[in-house]
Amino acid sequence: MAIAAVMILLFPLIGRVGASSFTGWMSVPGVITLEDTIIELRDVSFDDGSLMVVLLNGSTSNTFIVKLGESLTFGQTSLTYFRVLANSESLVLIKVNFSHVFPGQNVTFVDYTISVLSVDSSGAKLRVSKGNESKEFTSSDFTFGDIRVKVSAYPKIFEGYLKRGQDVSAYGHILTFSNATVENTTGGFIETVFFTYKNNTYPIEVGKEANVGVFHVKVEELVGVDYVKVVVNFIGASIDVETVPDLTFMLSPGQTQKVGPYIISYDYYFGGATVSLRNSCGEVLRSAKLSADPISALLYYGGAAVGLESIASNGTATFFAMVDETKIPSVDKVANLLISVSSDGGKQYVPMTAMVTVQNTGTVDLSNVSLKFVPEGDVEILSGEELFLQRIRPSEKKTFEVKLLPHRSGSLTLGHVEAEAVAPSELACGGYTVLNFRSNDLQVSIEPSNISYELSVEAPNQVPIYHPALIMVTVTNTGDVSVPANLTVALPQGVAVGLDDAFSSRGDIMIAPLSLLSGENVTLSLKAIPYTEGTKEFIFRIETPFGIMDSTVLNLDVTVSQGNETTATVIETTAVPSNGTVTVTETYTTTETQTFETTVTNVQTVPYTPTSAKAMWGVLGFVLGALVIIALAWYQAKKV
Template structure:
């Protein structure tokens, strides 16, 4: 029985240990470098005669130079490289390659062209990966199936078992790049329990492990399963990595029929005619206008037809159901495709002040400078201003043409409804320029400025009101001077309202009237003042109060004065000048009231002009009383004249 067991062990030891290959299959641009861990495969050049590839293999220990013939392969260490097709584009080319390589370990990176695969961590159940293409990176948790990323397809075999069997004490076991030796063992007793400890050397580094435990070292996960006497050790070795199956396709690789078209990026490709070893192909813009046409050879090694970022090649032909077809490979280089931005560029600058005051208007400047290669037409200005700001001036929304090298400046006047460190926004501009890939030969392009911010100080409206008048007589003009001074920090409109007694008419300019209220809207800069002059005409004697109110952004400033009107005692003319200094009546009332909302009446009474450019306005039904009173004065004057005669 012992002889049978030993025979089985010897058989297991003698079995060759093979590691399944990882595979990369797809199109790569040459020259390029494929990097797997610390190994580099540099594909430096393609022969323009036979399509052979000049390759250099290199790792930490060795390097080798090889020539890879078309439809052949070369072998170096654990790597096997073959080429299937080669297509030339000017001085460069693309090759469809198959590369067999061992594996990718945890923490290692594989690079090819613009792609990168980083195996961050791996277990038997899942792996964490990062895939990158140019400046795009995405993270994946792989648990099976296939990953699709850009033109890349990827599947993995996680933590594969690379050895399961017995090794003999003192004899190194070679498993791919690892050498594992069972050196010795000892038995210890701990808490009455016997423990078997084995000594292993992995690539000349010593490790100790208990039978039944798992040892992780040198990129391997080794389960110590059993000790047979003092001679044989059974173990299972897993790779702390993965086998990769990678497929990389070009932008397009498929069969196209004669006379058919297909849209590739911004282009249309049409197979005009297929011959036995050539095909005539046209590259067109989106509206079908030919851009380039030509005959292209159908072969494993041929030259592609190229035009501004698109290249078309053919590798096989066939006839199916009486229809000729050609296997077409199309490469797109997005960086070389014409873009309207290549000929059109508008430098958009937006200048705003560092600070302004809430509710006050402030100027901002838009600067447009055409630094591109062509004139810009049908230019539309689109201010992208935050909702808390409003544009209060008119500005040109459309500019017919901005010539090459021309500079235009615009002014936008803004007003803020809030305060603090606020985002103003930016300026968007839509323009049109010549573009060969547009159906009409003109393409639309958008430009924008940087987003700007401004410090808005809190508004503090404050107005003083000075009301001056004289006592007067019935029917005589009584001067009223109202002086408003802006003592706050807000440069913005305010509403001035004068409340008159119902017995009064008024002579004033630029005011509107509704019932007994005179209304006017005006603006004063901080630190300035303005006087509003008018005449009052009373139809009845008595003592009256005139009230003046100023409203600005929710605040109401109020002041009033009283005057006495007496009957006409004797006939005389009193000269009153609007600009003379007059004395207020003794009673002056002033107060400031906070209000949340003031409703403005919209009714306006039009006043006909009279002599001295005065406008005589009477409120409500007292207009009629005023007329009767004046007619009565005229009648009395006529009677007095008759008595004198």
């Protein structure tokens, strides 16, 4: 039964040992040293990006050409080639997988050397060196200079039962359970298990543990002499090394960023990111068009290398920069303003807020800084167009708001911020110097608005001449936004009006300004008094800055009063720019008198003659004419 149980446990889960790796950018030419193996990156082709790799192992040398996307494998090591940035200096992005590093061994990447000092159950102790600087680490994750290191040490690679003659292997290293003995002594039975590693035999008593080459073996149980239960750890460190750029930053076209003593300017986006490296006076030192393709240009000047990591469809780009301090001129005075403008978007014809952030990312104070929001497209600035900063110190950040009114909807670019600052005296190139900075473009999504007004007019269809007609006008905001509007009324000739207080006049146009929220309405009134007969046409409109929203026409039929003689007089009493105040008096045979005060466009006296009066004056004229003719004939007769 014991043997049967052992047979069930004969195939335990064996933990796989994780390989070490290096991932990152390396200069060409460059060298990687993995104990006895040296990998030289000799050259790179600007045409197809092919990388020349030379492997040196003792006296053996082999040359390989590795194309982009390909891998080169040799023994327990492999090299994969991802990307190249080429210029006067070239960088390649690679990944090298290699085996564990054992105590006393070293690996070298770029300018860094990593030495494994010890490995045990508590972990690994490493020393990392660059030039004259070095530091020891016992943690599993740390950063030193431009590299980040993750360490996994002393991994368990086997736990379970081994049959005599069975092996445990890890990356070319083999541990064999070769034999076992049971010795009967006066003190009891002594069980000893024998392991073989590289032709050497190592005895370990049951219940004890010991190092066997690169393995640490703990013997827990011996079943007969053919099966042994063990726990095996690997005395090595899995080291993952990754290069970390000195800077990783995002810019939109027009923005700038300090890189070492220089300023990188993202000039524009068109099929890639065109960037320039400038000195503190704003003079262009180098420029290049960068892309995120596997083969791209590198912006390089005086120890500073800038590459493009990715770029979005709106032109926003992520850059990385690596700075070699040993190759950079000693300059510690740099001026730069990082200006960002952002907004959550808004709604058409509704005021919205844009946030502008200004940060001094340079090393000197900037004074007399003037900032101005420059609008683009159909947008109106309501407030915050300009801002003045007396001084902004290094690392200091300022935020202010700009109120905007977008007149269109959709994905829009509403503008950007431009800034001017006076350079400090130590950066003034050739005397007084003004430095210019620019923000990203404000790109937002604007929801469409519905601007709609409804106009309703109520009035009698017919009115007698000289009689007032009350006209009621109701305006309703049926849209979803509030925009300023005017109710205009075009008056016909021959009509005087009594105005509501909401109206003002401009010639023969009456105007009432309106401000209605969505769903609100207002009712205004006009008292119209016609003084000539016929059909009078009133034109009503709702006008906004965005056009006429609604209009209607009222036709008022003015009739002549039927009755006895009536005298009507329109008398001007007060003059105004476009109308006058008049008194209209009508006298009927019933002796009823009505008086109205109103405003008319043209002031005049209106005669009114009944039919009977017209007949009387006709007879009187005939008689007078006859008398004149008789008198003239008599005078001629006397003269003869």
